[in-house]
Amino acid sequence: MSADSPVADESDVSADGPPSRAELAARVDELEAALDEATAEDGAKKMSIIATKGTLDMAYPPLILASTAAAFGYDVTVFHTFWGLDILHEERSKRLKLSSVGNPNMPVPNVVGALPGMDRVTTRLMEKRIADNDTASIEELLETSLDMGVEFQACQMTIDLMGYDEDDFYDGVTTGVGAATALQDMADSDIQLLV
Amino acid sequence: MSAEYDIAETLDVKGESCPMPVVKTKGAVDGLADGEVLEVLATDPGSMSDIDGWASGTAGVELVDQTESDDTYRHYVRKTEQR
Numbered sequence: 001m002s003a004d005s006p007v008a009d010e011s012d013v014s015a016d017g018p019p020s021r022a023e024l025a026a027r028v029d030e031l032e033a034a035l036d037e038a039t040a041e042d043g044a045k046k047m048s049i050i051a052t053k054g055t056l057d058m059a060y061p062p063l064i065l066a067s068t069a070a071a072f073g074y075d076v077t078v079f080h081t082f083w084g085l086d087i088l089h090e091e092r093s094k095r096l097k098l099s100s101v102g103n104p105n106m107p108v109p110n111v112v113g114a115l116p117g118m119d120r121v122t123t124r125l126m127e128k129r130i131a132d133n134d135t136a137s138i139e140e141l142l143e144t145s146l147d148m149g150v151e152f153q154a155c156q157m158t159i160d161l162m163g164y165d166e167d168d169f170y171d172g173v174t175t176g177v178g179a180a181t182a183l184q185d186m187a188d189s190d191i192q193l194l195v
Numbered sequence: 196m197s198a199e200y201d202i203a204e205t206l207d208v209k210g211e212s213c214p215m216p217v218v219k220t221k222g223a224v225d226g227l228a229d230g231e232v233l234e235v236l237a238t239d240p241g242s243m244s245d246i247d248g249w250a251s252g253t254a255g256v257e258l259v260d261q262t263e264s265d266d267t268y269r270h271y272v273r274k275t276e277q278r
C-alpha cells in the first residue's frame with residue numbers, strides 16, 4: 001500500500017511506477033537538445049533550382065534567383081537538364097535565342113514570326129534591349145554566380161542525349177550527376193523551383 | 196545626409212539593374228570590418244525594395260538608411276557581428 005521506498009524518486013528506472021524525477025530531468029535535457037538542434041540558425045539555408053529551358057528569356061530567372069540567393073547567404077544548387085544545359089554551355093550560352101512564335105506578347109503575329117529568320121530578328125531586338133538597359137548578360141550572371149559559390153550541375157543523361165562533351169561547359173560546372181542527386185538536393189532545401 | 200555614421204566605403208552601381216545592385220552590395224559588405232557602413236549609389240528604382248529585403252533577410256547586415264534624390268538612390272548598410 002505504502003510507497004516502495006523513500007528513494008524511489010531518485011532511481012533511474014521504475015518499470016511499473018511513474019517516471020522518476022531523474023528520468024524526467026534526463027528526458028527534458030534530451031528534448032531541449034533536440035529543439036536547439038532543430039531550431040539552430042547556424043546552418044545556411046538552401047535553395048535548389050531545376051533549369052530546363054534554354055531560350056534567352058528563360059535563361060535569366062534561374063541565374064538571377066541563384067545569384068540573389070547566394071547574396072542572402074543561401075547554399076544554392078542549379079541542376080540543368082535538357083535545353084537548360086545550353087545556359088552552362090560556354091559557346092551556346094553566348095547565342096541563346098528568343099522564339100518569335102508561341103508568345104502572344106511578342107510584337108509580331110505568329111504567322112509573321114514563323115517566317116525564316118524571324119527568330120534572329122527578335123533575338124537581336126532583345127539583345128539590344130538588354131544592352132541598352134544595362135541588364136547583365138547571361139555569361140556575366142553565370143560567372144558572378146560561380147564566384148559566389150553557386151553550384152551548377154549539368155545532367156549527365158541529357159549531356160549524352162544532346163551529344164555534348166563535358167569540356168563544353170564553363171569551368172566549375174559539375175557533371176556526372178543525375179535525377180537522384182537533384183532529388184536529394186531538393187529534399188534538403190528550403191526553396192525548390194523548376195524553371 | 197546627416198553624419199550619424201561614418202562611411203567606410205562607397206559602391207557605385209549606377210546604371211546597373213537587378214540583380215546586380217544586391218549582388219555587388221553583398222560582395223562589398225563582405226570586405227568591411229564589423230560595424231563599418233557601406234554607401235551604395237544606384238539608379239535602379241527596384242534597389243529601394245531589393246536592398247531593404249536583402250538586408251532584412253540576411254544575417255550580419257543592417258540597413259541604416261535609404262535616401263532618394265536626383266534620380267540616385269543611396270543605401271547605407273552596416274556590417275554587424277555574425278552570431
